[in-house]
Amino acid sequence: xxxxxxxxxxxxxxxxxxxxxxxxxxxxxxxxxxxxxxxxxxxxxxxxxxxxxxxxxxxxxxxxxxxxxxxxxxxxxxxxxxxxxxxxxxxxxxxxxxxxxxxxxxxxxxxxxxxxxxxxxxxxxxxxxxxxxxxxxxxxxxxxxxxxxxxxxxxxxxxxxxxxxxxxxxxxxxxxxxxxxxxxxxxxxxxxxxxxxxxxxxxxxxxxxxxxxxxxxxxxxxxxxxxxxxxxxxxxxxxxxxxxxxxxxxxxxxxxxxxxxxxxxxxxxxxxxxxxxxxxxxxxxxxxxxxxxxxxxxxxxxxxxxxxxxxxxxxxxxxxxxxxxxxxxxxxxxxxxxxxxxxxxxxxxxxxxxxxxxxxxxxxxxxxxxxxxxxxxxxxxxxxxxxxxxxxxxxxxxxxxxxxxxxxxxxxxxxxxxxxxxxxxxxxxxxxxxxxxxxxxxxxxxxxxxxxxxxxxxxxxxxxxxxxxxxxxxxxxxxxxxxxxxxxxxxxxxxxxxxxxxxxxxxxxxxxxxxxxxxxxxxxxxxxxxxxxxxxxxxxxxxxxxxxxxxxxxxxxxxxxxxxxxxxxxxxxxxxxxxxxxxxxxxxxxxxxxxxxxxxxxxxxxxxxxxxxxxxxxxxxxxxxxxxxxxxxxxxxxxxxxxxxx
Amino acid sequence: xxxxxxxxxxxxxxxxxxxxxxxxxxxxxxxxxxxxxxxxxxxxxxxxxxxxxxxxxxxxxxxxxxxxxxxxxxxxxxxxxxxxxxxxxxxxxxxxxxxxxxxxxxxxxxxxxxxxxxxxxxxxxxxxxxxxxxxxxxxxxxxxxxxxxxxxxxxxxxxxxxxxxxxxxxxxxxxxxxxxxxxxxxxxxxxxxxxxxxxxxx
Numbered sequence: 076x077x078x079x080x081x082x083x084x085x086x087x088x089x090x091x092x093x094x095x096x097x098x099x100x101x102x103x104x105x106x107x108x109x110x111x112x113x114x115x116x117x118x119x120x121x122x123x124x125x126x127x128x129x130x131x132x133x134x135x136x137x138x139x140x141x142x143x144x145x146x147x148x149x150x151x152x153x154x155x156x157x158x159x160x161x162x163x164x165x166x167x168x169x170x171x172x173x174x175x176x177x178x179x180x181x182x183x184x185x186x187x188x189x190x191x192x193x194x195x196x197x198x199x200x201x202x203x204x205x206x207x208x209x210x211x212x213x214x215x216x217x218x219x220x221x222x223x224x225x226x227x228x229x230x231x232x233x234x235x236x237x238x239x240x241x242x243x244x245x246x247x248x249x250x251x252x253x254x255x256x257x258x259x260x261x262x263x264x265x266x267x268x269x270x271x272x273x274x275x276x277x278x279x280x281x282x283x284x285x286x287x288x289x290x291x292x293x294x295x296x297x298x299x300x301x302x303x304x305x306x307x308x309x310x311x312x313x314x315x316x317x318x319x320x321x322x323x324x325x326x327x328x329x330x331x332x333x334x335x336x337x338x339x340x341x342x343x344x345x346x347x348x349x350x351x352x353x354x355x356x357x358x359x360x361x362x363x364x365x366x367x368x369x370x371x372x373x374x375x376x377x378x379x380x381x382x383x384x385x386x387x388x389x390x391x392x393x394x395x396x397x398x399x400x401x402x403x404x405x406x407x408x409x410x411x412x413x414x415x416x417x418x419x420x421x422x423x424x425x426x427x428x429x430x431x432x433x434x435x436x437x438x439x440x441x442x443x444x445x446x447x448x449x450x451x452x453x454x455x456x457x458x459x460x461x462x463x464x465x466x467x468x469x470x471x472x473x474x475x476x477x478x479x480x481x482x483x484x485x486x487x488x489x490x491x492x493x494x495x496x497x498x499x500x501x502x503x504x505x506x507x508x509x510x511x512x513x514x515x516x517x518x519x520x521x522x523x524x525x526x527x528x529x530x531x532x533x534x535x536x537x538x539x540x541x542x543x544x545x546x547x548x549x550x551x552x553x554x555x556x557x558x559x560x561x562x563x564x565x566x567x568x569x570x571x572x573x574x575x576x577x578x579x580x581x582x583x584x585x586x587x588x589x590x591x592x593x594x595x596x597x598x599x600x601x602x603x604x605x606x607x608x609x610x611x612x613x614x615x616x617x618x619x620x621x622x623x624x625x626x627x628x629x630x631x632x633x634x635x636x637x638x639x640x641x642x643x644x645x646x647x648x649x650x651x652x653x654x655x656x657x658x659x660x661x662x663x664x665x666x667x668x669x670x671x672x673x674x675x676x677x678x679x680x681x682x683x684x685x686x687x688x689x690x691x692x693x694x695x696x697x698x699x700x701x702x703x704x705x706x707x708x709x710x711x712x713x714x715x716x717x718x719x720x721x
Numbered sequence: 722x723x724x725x726x727x728x729x730x731x732x733x734x735x736x737x738x739x740x741x742x743x744x745x746x747x748x749x750x751x752x753x754x755x756x757x758x759x760x761x762x763x764x765x766x767x768x769x770x771x772x773x774x775x776x777x778x779x780x781x782x783x784x785x786x787x788x789x790x791x792x793x794x795x796x797x798x799x800x801x802x803x804x805x806x807x808x809x810x811x812x813x814x815x816x817x818x819x820x821x822x823x824x825x826x827x828x829x830x831x832x833x834x835x836x837x838x839x840x841x842x843x844x845x846x847x848x849x850x851x852x853x854x855x856x857x858x859x860x861x862x863x864x865x866x867x868x869x870x871x872x873x874x875x876x877x878x879x880x881x882x883x884x885x886x887x888x889x890x891x892x893x894x895x896x897x898x899x900x901x902x903x904x905x906x907x908x909x910x911x912x913x914x915x916x917x918x919x920x921x922x923x
Contacts, residue, residue: 076746076897093742093749093757118761200760224756224781257783258745258757338781345723345779346786419786436788444846445806451838452803453831455823457733457768488766495828577761674827680767684827694821696857696866697734 080129086266094261096254097122099225100192103232104162105134107188108267110276111154112138113147115547116576117166118201119255120194124164125577128588135273138588140579143506143547144169148176148191155189156287157278160236164192167206168505172548174211177245181215182297183286184243184304187278188236191217192248194255197384197416201252203486203505205414207384208249212361216305219247219361220317221334225259231317231358233264238311244304249360251383253416254335305362313366317358320371326353328430329371331380333357333388336417340381343423346435363391372401379429380407383417458491461681462647462699464640465489465539465568467614469499470677470707472537472566475624480535481516485509485549487541488575488642489568496678499539507548510556510565513538517561524560524632535628537564542583543573545597557605557633564627564634565606567597568614570642578645597637607632614638617706647699657700658715661693666712677707722753724777725884726785727877728807731796732821733765736870739897740794741772743874747885747893748776758783771804776884794877796869797821798853802839810848813880815917817856817873852876852920859912865902868909875913879921887914 077085082092083102094102100123104112112131114124124140131138137154141147144165154161165173170193177191193211196202212219220235222228232248239246269276285293312318330352332340337356344352355371357363360382372378380389389407396405410425411417420438427434459466469492472482484490484500485508493500502512513536520534540549545567556563573579580586585594601609608630612620620638627634650657667690673682674691681697682704684690691712693704705713727744731737738759745757758773773785787806792813795801801816808814818836825831836853843849856876860869871894878887891910898906917923 076742076893091749093745093755095759122761252760253758253783256759256761258742258755258759259783260749260755335782338783341781342779342786418784419782419789423786438787441788441806447846448802448805448842451834451842453799453823453826453833455732455767455769455799455803455825457766458824460734460766491766495825495830671828674824678824678828680824682827683822683824684829691827697821 079126083126084130084133085263086271087263088265090263091260092263093258094225095122095256095258096222096225096228096250097256098126099229099261100232100248101126101130102261102263103229105130105270106229106264106266107233107236108160108269109136109162110159110187110278111151111161112136112163113141113150114164115141115144115147115169116573116579117169118576119196119250119252120164120166120192121576121579122255123192125579131588133273134270135275137275140581140587142582144172145176148173152176152180152185152189153280154278155185155187157187157280159187159276159278161187162190162192164194166202167193167195167208168202168204169193170208170211172506178215179289181217181245182294182301183289185239185245186243188239190232190235190239190246190248192250195249195251197251203503205384207387208247209360209387210385212247212249213387216301217245217247218305218308218312218359219249220358221249221360222254222358223335223337223356225254225257226261227317227358228254229261234316238308242304242308244308249334251335251416309362309364310366312359312362312364315359315364318364318367319356320353320367321356322353323351324353325374326351327374327376329353329355329375329378330426331355331357331378331388331392333360333382336381336383336422339417339419339422340426342419343426346419346423347427347432349430349432357388360388361391363388363395365395368392368395375403377404378406379410379426380405381411381417381422381425382407384413386413456494458494458678458680459488460644460699461679461697462643462701462703463488464570464614464638464643465492466497466677466679467617467620467703468539468566468568468638469497471614471617471620471624472539473497473499474621475628476535476537480537483509483512483516483536483538485540485544487544489539489541492539496675506544507540507552509538509540510549510552513563513565514552514556514559514561517563521562524562533562536562537566539566539568541574542567542569542571542597543581546582550600553601553633554604560632562631564624564636567635567637569597569637569639571639572642572645574642574645578642598635601635606635608634611637611639614640615701615703617703643699643701659693659695659698659700660702660704660713661695661716662691663712663714664688664690666710667691668710670709673704673708673713677704679704722777722884723779724775726790727774727792727794728785728790728804729772729774729794730800730804731770732800733767733770735796736867737770737772737796740870740874741774743890743893743897744774746897747890748774750893751885751889753777754780756780756783769800769803792877792880794873796873798836798839799833802834802842805843805847808847808849811850813850814843814852815873815876815880816851816853817869818853819855819857852917854916854920856913859916860909863909863912864905868906871906871909872913872916875910876917879914879917879923
């Protein structure tokens with residue numbers, strides 16, 4: 076099949092293609108003649124950003140991987156102020172990082188269309204919390220669009236730019252994992268001439284301090300403007316092409332299905348074989364268009380709102396109905412769970428209960444059968460890859476601290492250092508929090524070097540943070556720890572890419588979608604900030620890494636060790652593409668004593684236990700040849716296969 | 722056809738997403754409405770993964786509900802068992818029987834169930850039909866272990882009433898893999914077809 080980066084640029088209106096929701100949004104942005112795109116990657120939003128990066132040069136769009144969501148937001152916002160169509164994207168928690176600018180600038184509005192794509196992750200497949208961005212939208216009085224499938228995601232993106240420009244207001248395009256990471260048939264639309272020709276569009280910023288400087292005197296004007304805008308938008312959304320009423324016109328029961336829930340409701344009704352229902356399909360969960368709602372409720376005797384996570388639509392509908400004196404039963408969170416993601420099963424169960432009918436299959440019976448299977452299933456959580464340099468770093472840290480330190484860590488692949496056998500992660504909170512938490516723990520237990528009173532005992536604290544996370548929000552925390560003189564070792568796990576989200580470049584990489592940017596070595600930053608000890612190590616050399624950690628721990632104050640080695644997954648991917656080979660290790664059965672040190676302290680997924688022979692073995696298809704096992708084995712049992720390669 | 726549902730499971734890195742994508746394009750080219758459901762991010766790192774392929778006139782969401790899959794196509798036996806509840810009664814299980822032992826099992830913290838037990842649960846408790854064979858061995862025979870997913874897709878096309886024609890799926894694989902990998906993939910595809918035919922007595 077053609078590459079997605081080609082498909083997204085195809086000048087073939089009407090062609091039906093298979094695209095991921097995120098890729099469909101990228102195509103929508105191109106069809107909308109976007110000029111500037113800036114984002115920090117975060118699952119489940121990353122493929123949108125990566126697709127924009129892949130097509131940016133050809134499409135004449137400026138695209139950057141920003142260092143964090145706030146910076147990305149500001150970059151895109153300023154482009155929209157300059158009259159350009161601009162977009163930023165982030166995962167739900169990214170909006171927390173950007174929230175200061177988001178909530179402060181909303182009253183200033185925009186000139187060019189400004190679309191904030193936020194991908195929520197109900198059930199937290201790759202996230203630390205389950206927040207619902209629609210609540211933010213309501214908080215900020217910004218309209219939020221939510222598609223029900225990839226094609227609609229593309230169409231909505233175009234509409235979002237138009238809506239934003241018409242009202243000079245921010246617009247949020249909210250997806251969830253199941254839209255962002257759903258592939259579906261998408262019909263391509265027209266591409267604007269400038270995109271086809273790859274012509275870069277430049278903007279002009281017109282000064283207006285009364286609008287763009289939010290001193291209190293100006294800011295006091297913003298709130299009324301925002302409230303006026305959102306009510307006008309609510310009116311407008313009565314005619315939004317993504318909101319409609321369908322089903323039996325004379326039905327006595329109705330279902331409101333916002334966003335992706337519409338897909339589940341449609342499947343549930345088909346599965347139940349029920350069609351005497353009226354549906355209000357809502358592409359705009361906030362603000363709910365009251366005109367359309369009023370029309371929908373005509374003749375209904377009861378209503379069910381099938382909504383994922385928070386009762387955002389439910390509260391609007393119930394409030395409005397109360398004010399109107401409408402007293403029919405309106406069900407929602409009493410039948411539909413408020414936690415975790417929506418599924419067809421959840422929708423069908425809620426609807427069956429609402430209608431007083433049986434579910435199409437007996438789920439309880441199925442669950443009971445499956446309960447008996449569960450105890451037989453060995454857990455298989457995700458793990459650090461074979462040859463992952465982070466494993467070696469954690470191994471060395473644990474050894475240098477004899478496992479007695481506190482290990483605050485951060486958001487990235489290395490969070491997996493939590494699992495046995497490494498168990499070198501004691502806390503993770505949010506991006507960049509490792510250093511702030513490490514500092515706080517040190518202050519609480521050891522005190523600051525600036526203080527006169529000293530703690531009687533010293534608690535060793537070792538923070539781990541990735542290169543991308545370091546530049547994201549680690550910087551202010553490191554400056555704080557150095558300035559306020561706590562006693563911590565900060566190990567920056569520098570694999571030269573933003574690995575967890577798909578190996579995107581960052582300041583430690585230096586590359587950008589438009590060619591070479593400037594590489595910023597982390598050790599130079601640490602030195603310039605005044606860290607008390609700075610060193611760079613190669614974690615593939617476990618002994619030196621261990622010795623360097625020991626040395627760093629002897630220093631009073633803030634030590635920074637940069638453990639640098641490219642991401643193994645990224646490196647192997649590149650080698651595969653180039654047809655290059657790498658060594659494979661195997662176990663010399665005569666040397667292996669079956670002590671399990673490799674399995675119980677190192678834990679490479681390519682090494683497994685042979686129950687019959689009572690020896691360790693290497694799964695050759697999974698070995699990526701770092702040789703860490705050979706350094707960890709006390710008996711030298713791991714040996715590279717002569718001439719062996721993948 | 723109203724809907725056809727395939728659940729693909731395995732271990733992150735085995736090519737589950739690639740297989741789903743190939744089936745999705747094949748279904749799209751056959752004129753069906755298509756939905757694929759994938760999980761990216763953390764679970765791709767050698768963890769348990771599940772992916773959904775749905776096509777037909779009546780598909781909406783990207784996830785196959787429990788009890789509704791026509792086929793479970795699994796790259797690893799325990800990962801088949803983990804999602805057995807997705808299969809509808811009388812559904813088909815196309816399974817690579819080569820296990821990947823989880824780290825927790827090697828550490829002695831958990832046990833790996835026997836293949837016979839897994840098969841028994843599928844056949845007796847969930848009334849499924851079992852097409853199990855070592856697809857990795859066949860992939861090696863074809864020329865490279867990375868073609869394991871192609872072997873399995875080949876076998877899938879032989880499932881009775883599978884709506885996509887094997888030759889049609891073959892075309893999509895041909896244009897999806899790098900040119901130099903076409904031959905080995907075609908061989909793998911044929912070996913998968915043959916394995917399923919042998920088991921089904923076709």
